Amino acid sequence: MAANDELIARWLEEVPSDEEDLVNGVFSDVEDDVGDGHVLEEISGSDSEIEGEEEPILTNLQTRNSPSVSSVQTSSDDDVPLLELRSRPRKKNFFGKNRFRWSSEPPxxxxxxxxxxxxxxxxxxKPEYRTAINASSTPLDIWSKFFTDDILNKIVQHTNQKIREIRPKYNKQTNVQDIDLIELKAFIGLLFYTAIFKENREHYTSWYKTDGSGREIYRCIMSKSRFEVLLNTIRFDDATTRAARRETDASAPISELFDSFIKQCQAVYSIGSYACVDEMLLAFRGRCRFKMYMPKKPAKYGLKILCITDARTGYLLNAYIYLGKDSDGLNLPSQYNRLKKPTQAVMRLISPIEGSNRNVTTDxxxxxxxxxxxxxxxxxxxxxxxxxxxxxxxxxxxxxxxxxxxxxxxxxxxxxxxxxxxxxxxxxxxxxxxxxxxxxxxxxxxxxxxxxxxxxxKFGVDLLDQRCSNYSTARRTRRWPLAIFYRLLDVSTSNAYVVSLSAQAQKKETRFHFIKMLAEQLTRPYMERRVKSIHIQRDLKFALRRILQIHEADTPAVAGGSCDKLEIRNVCSTCDPKKKRKTQYLCFNCKVSICLECSNKLCIHCRENR
Structure with a gap:
């Protein structure tokens, strides 16, 4: 009995004190409600706990001090388990401010x-689009899967409503005629040309200069007056029902187009194993009730769009427009209302990838x-x-x-x-x-x-934002729905480029070449229709034939004659009658017969009036 007591006393003297543990830098604090029956080392000002193997030691000590056991255990071998217990590694636990427990040992x-x-x-x-998108698909074929003809036809319908509304205000009705699908694609193709040529921030009048500073392709695609009319009249929803829809949806002027585009992004392509969630700020300084101020962003003021993209390619899978306070939880079940706003945002974005075991990276x-x-x-x-x-x-x-x-x-x-x-x-x-x-x-x-x-x-959304900034169709505007439409066009080219690389792995073409080919294919049908018109200038017609690579003999005849040549040659009505110049063209404005000397297909009177 005496020998055991001496062993226990000697062992207790060798146990390190609290000061020694603190100097040796062991770990941390324990919970406040630890009972007196535990022996734990304590360091003030810490929120973690060290759980040693003291409880078995205490059990052995209590057993040795009890009279019933001390009378039986008298062998000197009893100190062996005590030394083994002393050499066992300590299990370390850390505690947060709310007493959340973390273990130092992995599961x-x-x-x-x-x-x-x-x-x-x-x-x-995805399988349903693999037949339509293959190695032989053109940029227009891939882009059309995102902006389908159904989406574009709705834009045509709503734009024509606005054109008919403003038509009585124009004396010249040529530039306020209804738009069709071919012309809308040409308008979008012209915007893509401005993106790759970095001219989207210039005033459009500088594009149409004939002194050598303009670009011929813009004049060939569309006239300056017609482009101005389409910029002012393009619409994306029914104006008659907009006020009622705005009571429940602040983004009513663009929400139909936005949702349709996002559905196509989810239907065409399946992203990789890793997704990225982040926000992008669409630069805008006009009047909008949900405009945001984010000082760390380059634009600082604009419209906030929450996105989930592929972490490697930047493919946009899902997104929504931030409409202000409590808008993150829209379309979510009622049980999510108690969650934090950032959590609601992520839960709203992950719906296309639920149950897929993908990883989501967030800031x-x-x-x-x-x-x-x-x-x-x-x-x-x-x-x-x-x-x-x-x-x-x-x-x-x-x-x-x-x-x-x-x-x-x-x-x-x-x-x-x-x-x-x-x-x-x-x-x-x-x-x-x-x-x-x-x-x-x-x-x-x-x-x-x-x-x-x-x-x-972490850079999936940043990669998409960078691509949209490098080749941007955005123009200065006071209409926020039009600003979002520009961003959707930029996202469509980025997504189409990702799909193109996936379907045509052997081809490594640049985004510049891809967007340029897309713009050419969008504008070509409208230019082919325009070259047949008798109401365009002669030099412009020659430029169209050169761009389209067609010869004058290949131009099909129009109704009432072959192109714009007259069948019967009379004397020019604007020149001196004594010269008896034979007429060959019609004046572009007054339609009188003019000769070859009257340049630009305008008679003398029309040129003087200009």
Missing amino acids: HYRSRTLQHNIVLEKEGV NWFTSLELADLLKEKQLTLVGTLRKNQREIPSEFLPSRYRHTESCLFGFTKDVTLASFVPKPNKAVIMLSSMHHSPEVDDSTKKPEIILFYNST
Whole structure:
């Protein structure tokens, strides 16, 4: 009995004190409600806990001090289990401000690749469009899958309503005739030309200069007056029912077109294993009740669009326009109303990829434990940066001057991993992941694998925004629906280019060449129809024939004669009768017979009136 008491006393003297643990930098605090029956080491000002193997030690000590056991156990071998218990590694737990518990040891899984990391859907063109989109598809064939003829016909219908409304205000009715599908495609093709030539911010009158500073292609596609009329009259919804729809939908003037376009984006293409959620700011400084001010964005003022894209290619899969407070939860079930606004935004965007085991990458505005749990229910994983004011983050993970540069700290639960990395003194990057479950660190960069994965998948929306900015059709306008229409055109070329690379892997053409070919194919049918008209100038007709690569003999005859030549040659009505010049053309304005000397197909009187 005396020998056992001496062994216990000697062992207790060798146990390190609280000061020794603090100097050696062990871990952290315990919960406030820890009972007196536990022996735990405490460091003030910390929010984590060390759970040692003290409870078995206490049990042995209590057993040894009890009279019933001490009379039986007298062998000197009783100190062996005590020494073994002392050498066991301690299990470390960290606690956030709200007492959320993180373990320092990763969970153990039997399989190498977890079930929630196996993507169930293949990337590429969806089966119903594979026949229509193949290696021989032209840019127009692919683009038409996003802006279908049904969508364009609705724009034609609503635009004609506006044209008929303003037609009585014009004396000359030529430029306010109804638009058709061919002319609308030519109008869009002209906008694509301005995008690749970087002339979208110039005033359109400079395009039509004939002194050498303009571009001939614009004059060949459409007249200046007609282009101005279409810019002012293009509409995307029924104006008669707009006021009633605006009571429930602030984006009523563009919502029908926007939703139809997004549905086509989801129907044509299936994104890869990794998706990215972020916002893009569409530059706009006109009057709009849901215009945003974002000082960190280049434009600062504009319309906010929440997007989910492919993290690698930037393909836009889903998006919605932010319409102000409480607009993130629209079209969501009622149980989502209690969630945070950023969480509601992500839940609204992920509907096309639910149940596919894809990963969603977000920034610190969206990332939270609440979102990670909800995505797990939808069979999705989450990787993102955490804001440092989240209450689930332990104090050990926050920036501190005591943490060494390039040091890492990990916390684990059954489903989520928390990582903290120190890139420079007094700084810390905190990551949350439900995809990674191990404390793996890259040997070359000394960064956790979670951070490297985030850096490779965070730029999906930024890539799309960059493409839209490089070749942009946007023009200065005070109408916000038209500004959104310009952005949809830019997104359509980006998505069509991604589909083109997927369907034509052997071809590596640039986006400039792709958009240029698309503009040519959109405008060609309208130019072929225009070259047959007798109401265009002679030099312009020659330019059209040269661009279309057709000869004068190949031009089909129009009703009432061959092209614009007269069958009977009379004396020119504008020249001196004594010269007896034979007529060959009609004046463009007054339709009188003029001779070859009267240039530009205008008689002397018309040129003087100009």
